[in-house]
Amino acid sequence: MIRNILITLSLLLSFGLYSYAYVDIVYPSDKNLTINSDVMFFSGNTDGSVTINSTPVKLWENKFFVHTIPLNYGKNIIKVTSDKNGKIDEKIYTVTRNKPIKSNSSKSEIQYVSFPDGVLYSKTVKNNSTIRDYPSTKGNRIIDLPKDVILYFEGKKGDYYKIKEISDTQLWIHKSNIENPVKLESKLKTVIKNIETCSDKHYNYKKFYLSFPVMYTLKQTDNKLKLTLFGISDEKTQDTVNREFIFDYNFPQLGYDCYYDGSTLVFKMAKLPEYIDEVHPLNGINIFVDAGHGGEDKGTIGPERIYEKDINLDIALDLIDMLKSAGANVSYSRSHDTKVGLYDRVESAKKNNALISISIHCNSLPLGKNPYEKHGTEVHYYNDNAKILADIINKNMANDLSIKLNGIHKSSFALTRPTNPVSVLIETAYMIYPSEYILLKNKYFRKNVAKSVKKSLEEYILFLRNNKS
Numbered sequence: 001m002i003r004n005i006l007i008t009l010s011l012l013l014s015f016g017l018y019s020y021a022y023v024d025i026v027y028p029s030d031k032n033l034t035i036n037s038d039v040m041f042f043s044g045n046t047d048g049s050v051t052i053n054s055t056p057v058k059l060w061e062n063k064f065f066v067h068t069i070p071l072n073y074g075k076n077i078i079k080v081t082s083d084k085n086g087k088i089d090e091k092i093y094t095v096t097r098n099k100p101i102k103s104n105s106s107k108s109e110i111q112y113v114s115f116p117d118g119v120l121y122s123k124t125v126k127n128n129s130t131i132r133d134y135p136s137t138k139g140n141r142i143i144d145l146p147k148d149v150i151l152y153f154e155g156k157k158g159d160y161y162k163i164k165e166i167s168d169t170q171l172w173i174h175k176s177n178i179e180n181p182v183k184l185e186s187k188l189k190t191v192i193k194n195i196e197t198c199s200d201k202h203y204n205y206k207k208f209y210l211s212f213p214v215m216y217t218l219k220q221t222d223n224k225l226k227l228t229l230f231g232i233s234d235e236k237t238q239d240t241v242n243r244e245f246i247f248d249y250n251f252p253q254l255g256y257d258c259y260y261d262g263s264t265l266v267f268k269m270a271k272l273p274e275y276i277d278e279v280h281p282l283n284g285i286n287i288f289v290d291a292g293h294g295g296e297d298k299g300t301i302g303p304e305r306i307y308e309k310d311i312n313l314d315i316a317l318d319l320i321d322m323l324k325s326a327g328a329n330v331s332y333s334r335s336h337d338t339k340v341g342l343y344d345r346v347e348s349a350k351k352n353n354a355l356i357s358i359s360i361h362c363n364s365l366p367l368g369k370n371p372y373e374k375h376g377t378e379v380h381y382y383n384d385n386a387k388i389l390a391d392i393i394n395k396n397m398a399n400d401l402s403i404k405l406n407g408i409h410k411s412s413f414a415l416t417r418p419t420n421p422v423s424v425l426i427e428t429a430y431m432i433y434p435s436e437y438i439l440l441k442n443k444y445f446r447k448n449v450a451k452s453v454k455k456s457l458e459e460y461i462l463f464l465r466n467n468k469s
């Protein structure tokens with residue numbers, strides 16, 4: 001009985017709602033906001049016809065829209081109206097655009113408090129402690145240090161400490177990454193006790209047995225890798241010097257990594273399997289597939305409230321299946337709708353000795369951009385060793401999917417920064433560009449994305465095989 005009443009009530013309610021016009025605005029999600037740009041966009045869906053400040057809005061299939069409007073300085077009152085047979089739904093937005101303030105921050109002149117005498121000593125308290133060339137998050141990342149690396153400081157600016165080492169760039173670390181610094185009379189003596197070379201199935205290793213962990217950097221230039229160990233005591237002169245090690249890198253497109261095992265610095269370079277089959281090149285190759293976002297992190301939201309996380313997962317699951325069928329050893333960050341931390345994803349790829357890591361996303365733009373100006377398929381990479389893979393995937397996707405080639409981009413993301421595995425992040429297409437959004441909703445298109453990525457991985461492995469010296 002109660003059930004019947006509830007059903008009748010909900011039917012009445014839905015019919016009631018149905019007879020009114022509605023406009024569901026996805027972006028912007030706030031009715032009061034500040035956007036310092038000359039344009040902004042509205043995206044959403046409706047059951048009527050829509051005007052924004054009296055201008056008719058183009059409606060795409062199933063009546064979704066993405067509409068750009070100009071912004072004036074000061075307060076902009078924006079009225080979004082949906083009309084269905086004379087029934088009206090109206091929403092008012094207040095968007096403030098501020099006049100630009102002249103920025104006087106220049107990277108070249110850094111005023112900091114210097115520590116006069118003695119040595120200020122500390123060590124990192126967590127993994128992925130970022131060293132930058134400037135005392136703010138605007139600074140370039142020099143390296144992410146692991147936990148327990150010993151550091152000395154010569155100055156401080158705001159929440160950043162300046163590392164005291166001889167270097168061609170300034171080295172800064174945020175205070176949240178280190179123990180409270182303490183004063184010492186002089187630096188602790190660090191020597192390289194032994195250097196060992198070895199290898200296993202996946203990697204070649206060089207191990208530096210140190211007195212305790214010191215700061216290091218690792219740079220890739222052409223076919224060489226330069227590892228610098230800072231503040232090593234010279235056994236003869238007793239001076240503190242930087243020691244450099246150059247590794248000839250036969251496979252500039254493979255992964256490499258550096259980390260501490262206790263006080264031993266381990267440097268490793270990934271190996272390509274001895275035998276690679278011409279017809280089944282992915283056979284036996286370790287590949288990590290990451291479906292971007294998940295759980296409460298929805299990613300970008302499409303104009304009909306379709307979530308990026310679900311599209312990413314669908315493509316990733318197809319890709320995982322295809323790679324497994326091709327004989328690859330596939331590991332992945334998630335196989336269902338769940339939240340996974342960014343660094344947990346990276347750790348998972350490393351733990352599975354992946355040779356390649358592929359992260360799958362769909363693109364969007366900030367509210368203060370024109371979504372009709374930028375679209376297409378993009379691949380992001382950060383380290384030089386991933387550039388060729390990024391390029392192969394990007395070109396194949398544009399061709400195979402008949403979609404605009406928006407090129408490869410050097411971007412610092414958690415899923416592109418690792419030097420091992422070789423890491424790329426695919427922005428399949430734009431969810432706020434109507435014709436690409438329509439493609440992304442299509443199951444057949446998504447399967448073709450996975451096919452194109454699998455084909456690119458085969459091409460890449462054959463490229464590595466053929467360039468093996």
Ligand SMILES: [Zn+2]
Pocket residue numbers: 292293299300308361362
């Ligand atoms: Zn994303």
